[in-house]
Amino acid sequence: MPEQAEFGTGSATPQRGRIIFLNGTSSSGKSSIAKELLQVLDEPYFHMPVDTFHGMRSRREVTPDELRLVLRRTWMGFHRAVAGMAAAGNNVVVDHVLSEQWRLLDCLGLFAARDVVLVGVHCSLLELERRERERGDRPTGLAARQLAQVHAHGLYDIECDTTTASAVDCAQHIRDFLPQRPTPTAFEQLRAKLRPDLTTAG
Template identity: 35%
Template sequence: MIVLNGGSSSGKSSIARALQEILPGIWLTFGVDTFIDALPGGGESPRAGITFEPGGRIAFSAEHRALERSWYTGLGAMARAGAHVILDEVLLSGDAGQERIRSTFGEVDLIWVGVRCVPDVVASREAQRLDRVEGMARQQALSVHAGVVYDLEVDTTYRSTDDCARDLASQLSLDAMPR
């Protein structure tokens, strides 16, 4: 399983789609947006357990966190059953989020990839998207990487997501990749 971690509008989803096209074998892509879309109201209902605060901060209820653990458990089961998965994630709590994923996925081999982009650039990208909360991308640009240990990193500030995906594919151990 490849875990792409980066803030909102950093290019994770585009990199994931590009990796699906260039890595050998069939890879499934799931991400935090997939999970949120499955929640009541697409994450916008109070029942979803998500609170979008001023300045782009996000808070979660205990019920939401329990459901998130179930989501990760399901993805881990898919990977253990042989599915090749790219997880497009935003670790809002940095290294604590990384540890939550590690503990849930257990023996699944995880390749950690940091997707970086400077705050001014992600803020500009965010402003062009209607599905984003203003300030979220700038706030997350650096905080999601706090304490997270990566196997590989890319920076989409001045490079295309396709170029970043090609770099990642060339750095991954192709011997370990499915054919």
């Protein structure tokens, strides 16, 4: 088969892909920025939104305790899918909500830290509440409940504020930052601080 001939066991290990990791509350504009990034970035990128993974689940009714377990497993599977895409050499744009600390800790253990561009997506509470009302597909007050924890780790490679900046402006800002991003990356620093059990740098 042609595919086996090109990517068979004798082929070289692909270079790891970059992960542009957009973190912010619900309705902060992450998905809009991700879509614009796919238009302005020079290399091919895949947008992997966590909402797509949640949407794959069957609609069978489950108890609240079961739902918590299902949601946790969904997030864990999402993280591993992103890690697998990047490990195969694909560039990925991820939109994420780090509203529980274990999610960040899990990602720190899975992703090659030097290949992650951690982007803080901020938005004022008033604007978040306005967007929630306008969308009508999110629980009232969801973004407000997430706000304190989402940015609690306090460290980013680059940040943007969608209260006033458009998704296009944010995407261009991120694109222009990529060639000059400093090291150690935010993920490398967070990994050293929060995951000392990981002795080898990734």
